[in-house]
Amino acid sequence: MSFGRKSLCVALGCVTLNSTPALAAINAPQLGAQYNANHSAITFKAYSSRATRIELWLYAAPSGTPEVARIPLTPGSGGVWSTAVSRARLTRAGIGGAVYYGYRAWGPNWTYDSGWSKGSGLGFVSDVDAQGNRFNPNKLLVDPYARELSHDPTTPANPDGTPYASGPLHRTIDSGSVAPRGIVLAGDQQSIGTKPTRAFKDDIVYEVHVRGLTMNDNSIPAAFRGTYRGAGFKAAYLKSLGVTAVEFLPVQETQNDTNDLLPNSTTDDNYWGYSTLNYFAPDRRYAADRSAGGPTREFKAMVKAFHDQGIKVIIDVVYNHTGEGGAWSSNDKTTYNVLSFRGLDNPTYYTLTSDMQATWDNTGVGGNYNTHNPVAQNLIVDSLAYWRDTLGVDGFRFDLAPVLGNTCEVGCFNFDKMDSSNALNRIVRELPPRPAGGGAGVDLVAEPWAIGGNSYQIGGFPSGWSEWNGSYRDIVRQSQNKLGAAPITTGQLATRFAGSADLYENNGRKPWNSVDLMVAHDGFTLRDLYACNSKNNGQAWPYGPSDGGEDNNNSWDQGGVAADQRKAARNGLALMLLSAGVPMITGGDESLRSLQCNNNPYNLDSSANWLNWNWDTEQTHFQSFARAMIAFRRAHPALRPVDFYSSVDNNGNVMEQLRWFKPDGGVADSGYFDDPNRRAIAWRIDGSELGDPAAAIYVAYNAWSDNVDFTLPWPGTSRKWHRVTDTCNWAEGAGQVRAPGSEDLVGVEGSSYGLCGRGVLLLIAK
Template identity: 30%
Template sequence: MIPIKKFAHKISVRYTQIISNSFNLGKYVSELQSFQVEKGSPLNLGIFGDCGGINFSLFVHQAQNVTLHLFLKPTDPPIAQIPLFQTGEIWHAYVKNLPADLIYAFEIKKEDGSHYTKVLDPYAKSLTSTHIWGKSGNYAPSCAHSSANTFDWQNVKSPHLPLQNLVIYEMHVRGFTQHPSSQVSHPGQFLGVIEKIPHLIDLGINAVELLPIQEFNENEYQKLFPNQEKQLYNYWGYSTVNFFSPMKRYASEENSGVVIQEFKTMVRELHRHGIEVIIDVVFNHTAEGGKKKPGFCFRALADEIYYIQDEEKQYKDYTGCGNTVNSNHPVVREFILDCLRYWVVEMHVDGFRFDLASALTRDEQGIPVPLPPAIEAISEDPILSKVKLIAEPWDAGMLYQVGDFYPQKNRWCEWNGRYRDSIRRFIKGTDHQKGEFATRISGSSDMYGNGRAPTSSINFINVHDGFTLRDLVSYNMKDNLSNGEDNRDGTNDNDSWNCGEEGVTENAQILQLRERQMRNFHLILMLSQGIPMLLMGDEYGHTKKGNNNTWCQDNELNWFLWDQLKNHNAFYRYYKELIHFRHAHPILQRSTFLEPDDIDWHGEEPFQPQWEVDNRFIAFTLKNPNKKGTLYAAFNADGFPIKVHIPASPLSTQWYWIVNTSKDSPDDFLENPIPMNLEHYEMPPYSALLLEAK
C-alpha cells in the first residue's frame, strides 16, 4: 500500500491533469473503503454531494496550494490529504466513494509564505464542536458533512404574516428554558423552545426574534466572576465562527446532523402554531477578532478581502469587536447572499435581524455609501423577496442611521432607537417631550413618511442589551461589576428612573409606582403604530439586578425564571391581555400612516393638546370608521394629579373602561369592560387610561 502522504505528493506532481486514481484508506477505515479523486467543479462553493461523490470548492486568495484533509475524528490526524485543483482562485476536487458522514478541513499555503492548518470551510453546514455548553478544552472544530439531510416538514408552511400584524418576542434559545423551573426535557436547546410554545401562544406572540443561533464559541471570553471561581461566557453569541452552521450547543446530541434536524423541527413546530422565526445575524464582524488572534477561516482564506483594512493592513474596527467585515466586496457580498438564501430555502426561517447593520453600508475604505451594494443586493434578491429584513441601524463607529437605513425602497424595518428614547423620557417625566412622544407613537412619519410605512419602525422599550422593563423603573445607574470590567462596559445613557430608591427596596409606595410605570410603558407600546417588539422575561418583570450588558452572564440574570410567572401573575395577566387587545383592533395595526381625520389630540380639555405648553400630559382619540372600537388614551407623566375633561364618545356609542394603570390587578385591565360615565376624571400621578367606544 502506498502511504497517504507519499501518494498525496504524487497527485500534486500531476496537479494540472484531470485524474482518477484509487487508493486505500487501509487501517484508518474499518471497512477498508477506497475512493477516487477527480477535478470536479469550481462552481457552487462549499461541498455538494450526489449519488457518486462529493464536490469540494473553496475560494482562497493568493494561494500557492490548498490541501483537503479528511478525518474520522476531529482530534485525530487526517486519514487522507488531497491536494485540490485550481480554477482562478477557486480550489476544488470531486471525491468518489466517501463515507456518508465525514469530517474535513483545509490546509493552505499562501504565496507570501504564510501557512494555515485546519482552516474551516465558510460554507460548512455543521461543525464538529461539542454539544455540551461550557465544556472546557481547546475549541478547534472541523467541518462536518452528514448525508442525513432530508427532513419531513409535514407540509407545514410559514405563516407569512403581514408586517403590521407582528408582535415580536426577542428570545435567547438557551436562556428561554435553561432554568430548572422550565421543567422541559431539553433545557437550553432548540427542542426546549418547542415545549414552551403554549406560553408564546398564551402571551399572543406571533414572531420570535432569536439571538444568534449560528455557531459561536461561548468559551472565548476567558474571565472569571470577580472574586469568584465561576466562568464568564460569551452567552449572547455575537461572535460568529461559522455562518451556515446552527449552534451545536443548542442540540441534544453530538452528531453533527442532529443540530440541523432539531433546528428545523423547532422552526416547523413554531410555524405549525402560527409563529414566524426571525434570526439575528452578525455579518458586521467575525469571531476571528483582531489581527493578533489566529486565523481559522476568513483570515486564512483572504484576509484583505474579507475585512476592511487601512493602508498598513491593520483592521478598521467599526464594530467594537476587533474587525469589520468588508461586506461590499463582491466576493463577500455573494457569500452573505448565499448564507441568507440557505437559511430561507433549507432552514425555512422567515426573516433576519442584522446586528450593527450600518457597518454593512461602509465601502472597502470604511466610508458609508448611500447605495451599499450588499444591502441593495439583499433587498433585490428574488429568493429573499418575501422575508422580513430588520436592521439595527447603527454601528460602533458612530454611524447612526435610524430613519435613514436604505430608504430608497420600503423594504427594511429598523430598530427604532428614537422610539425607545422618546417613550422612556416622556413616561418618566422628562420635560419637552410631548411632541416627540406623539410623533413616535403615531408611527414616526417624520422618519418613514417618504415612501415608507409605520411598519418600517420596530418599536421597543427594552431589548437584550440594556435594562429590562423592571430594571428601567428600578435603577438610575447600571451595575455591571459582575462582568469583570470594573463597570466600564454598558451604556451610561439609560433614560431610566428608579422611582425614589436605587435597586431593591421594601418601600411599598415605590414598589407600587414601579408597577404602575411598567404598566404605562407596556400600554403605550401596544397602542403605538408600527411593529412592537418585546423582551423575553418582561412579561413577568424579570430583573438583571441593574446589569445592562449581560452578554457574558450564563445564569439567572439572563435565564427566564418560569417560577416567577406564578409570583408575578397579576402583571403577566395585564401584559398578555394588552397584546391580545392589540391583535383584536386593526386600527392599532395600520400599514399606512394616520391621516389628520384618523386621530384627535387632546390636552386636559378635548381638542386642545397645547403643544406649545410644556406639560407632561397628552391624550388622543384614535378613530374607527365604524364608530364602535374608537379608542381614547390619556397619559399623565407628571408627579401630581390632573383633572381631565373626557371628550364625548362617537355618536350612538358610550365609553367603556379598558385600562387604568393606577389600579391594581384585576382592575388595571378589565376583561369585561364597564361603562365610563364621567365627564371629568382626576388622573393620579404617573398613570394612564384607555377607553373604548361600544
C-alpha cells in the same frame, strides 16, 4: 449591540470603491461540500482569489485524530477551487460515517514548499504582506460554507487559543488536532411546517435567547432545557401570550463551549453569541443531539413547532464582524487569529486599513466584515437564503446593520443607502421582503447604529428595511423617568406614538418599519428600567460581573416605591402596545424579570440571566396585564395601520384617522406640542376609518407626577366611552385590563376623567 459614537476616519485617508451591483444566483458556484445525486461522491469547493495552493484535509472523527487524507484542490475560474472525492475513496481512507474536513492554504506571504509538514516554517515570508494576505498552512481552516461544525475553537479540553494565532510566537503552532472541522451533511426532506405569511405590521415580537428560554424551566425534561428542542416546547406558551414572532439572539455557531469551563464565573464567557464563527451552521451548544446533523435536525424541528402555532421565527444575525476577531493587541499588526475567512482571502472578507496591515473597525469587537465586496456579499446572501429555505427561518434582525451599508473596502467607512451595490440593497433585491399586506417574503430588521463615522442611521435605511427605533425608546423613557430634566415635548411623543413619520415617511417606508421597543437584550430589563437609577454590573455571580454597559439609561427607581415601579412598567408596555409600529417585548419582561441592575449581561450564562418561570403574585398579575394588552392590540387593527394615520376620500379630502387632544378636550396645536412644560397628551383613533370593531379608541397619557383631569372627546354617534384599563395603582391586580364585553362605562363627550400621576388610560367607544 449598543455602542457610543466616535470618529474613526480621521488619520487615514478614505477610499470609496464604486463597483457595479453584485447580482448572482443563490450560491451559483455551489461553494461548500455537497453530495452528488446518488451520494456516491462529495464535491468540495472553496473561494480564494489570492491563494497559490489549497488542500482539503479529511478526518474520520470530530477532533483529536490525525487526517486520513490530504487532497489538493484545483483552481478554476472566478477564484473557485474544487475537488471531488468518491465514496469509495472515503471508505478506503477509513471514513465510514460522518465526513469531517478543513482546508489549508498557501499564498504570497507563505509560499508552498513540498517539504512542509505540520508545525514547519518552510515557505514563510511574512505573517502579513503588503497586499494584506495572511496565509498560514499551519492553521486548519473552517470552510466558510460548512453546514455544521464539530466544536468550537477552544473547548474545556483545549482551552488554549494560541494554536490559531499568527505572529512570531504562534505562527508555527499547528492547529489541526484541536481546530473545528466542517461536517458534510447529506441533506433531508424534514418538514419545517407551514410558514406564517402574516404582515409584519400585525406581529408581536418576543426577543429571547434560545438557551435562556428554558434553562430554568422545570416543566421541560432536563435533557432538553436550553436547547432548540426545549424552545419548541414553549411555542404553545408564547401563542397563549399573544406572541406572533419569536426573535432569537444569535444561533449561528459562536465560541461558547467554554462558558462552563470555570463554574460560577464569567471569565471569557460569551452568552449572547455576537461573534459568529460560521454563518451556515446552527450552534451545536443549543442542541440536545450534537451528533453530525443533529443540530440541523433539531433546529428545523423547533422551527416547525413554532410554525405549527402560527409563530414566525426570526434570528439575530451578525454580518458586521466575525468570530476571528481583530488584532491581539493594538500595537501588533502580525498577531491575528487565523481560523477561516482570514486564512483563505483576508482582503476579500475583511475591510482593511489603507496600508492593508490591520482591520478597520466600526464594531468595537474586531474588524469590519467586508460587506461591500461582491464575494463577501455572496456569503451573506447565500447563508441568509440557506436559513430561509432549508432551515425555515421567516426573518432576520441584523446586528450593527450600518456596516452592511458600507461603500468602502479599504481604509474607511461610509454608509450610503443610495449605493445600489451595498449589501443592504442587494439583500432586498435577492431576498424579497414580505409585502405590506402579508404573503411570501422575509422580514428584514436593522439595528441602525454602529461605531464612528456616519454609522448612526436611525431612519436612514433603504426601502425594504424595518429598524429598531432607538428614538422611540429614548423619548418615551425620558418622558417617564426624566420629568423636568429632559425637555421632551408632547409633540415628540405624538410623533413616536403615531409611527415616527419623521423617520420613515420620507424614505417611502411605513409605520410598521418602526420596531418599537422599550428595552432589549442589550440594556436593562423592563423591570430594572423602572427600579434602577444606574447600572450595577460589577456584582458577584450569578448577576455579574459584566464589564461595559451604557451609562446613560434614562432609568429611575420611582423613588423606591415598588407599586410605582410596577405602574411605570405597565405604562411602558401599554404605550408600546398602543403605538403604531411593531412592538418588541424582551423575554421575561411580561413577568417583570430582573437582573438586579446589570445592563450588559452578554457574558452571563447563569441562572440569573435565564428566564424565571416561578412567578410571585405581582409577577403573575403583570403577566396577566401583558397578555390582555397584547390581546387588545391584536383585536384592534386601528392600532396596526398599514400607512400613517390619514386617508383620502373620493373627493380628495384628507380624512383624519387620529386626532390629538389637550387634557381640557381642546385639539392640541403646535404651541401645545412644542412646549416642553406640557406633560399630558391624549389621542383618539377613528376605528370606523380603519376597519376596527371599536368605533373609536381613546388613549390618555399623564407624565406629570400629579393627577390630571382629561375631558373626553366625541365617542361617535350614540356611543359612550368604556374603560379597558387604567394603569394607576388603584386598579392593580389580576383583572386590570377588562375583557371584551366587560369594559366599564365611564362617560360621554365632555365627561371628565381624573388620571393619576404617571398613568395611562385606555377607552373604547361602544
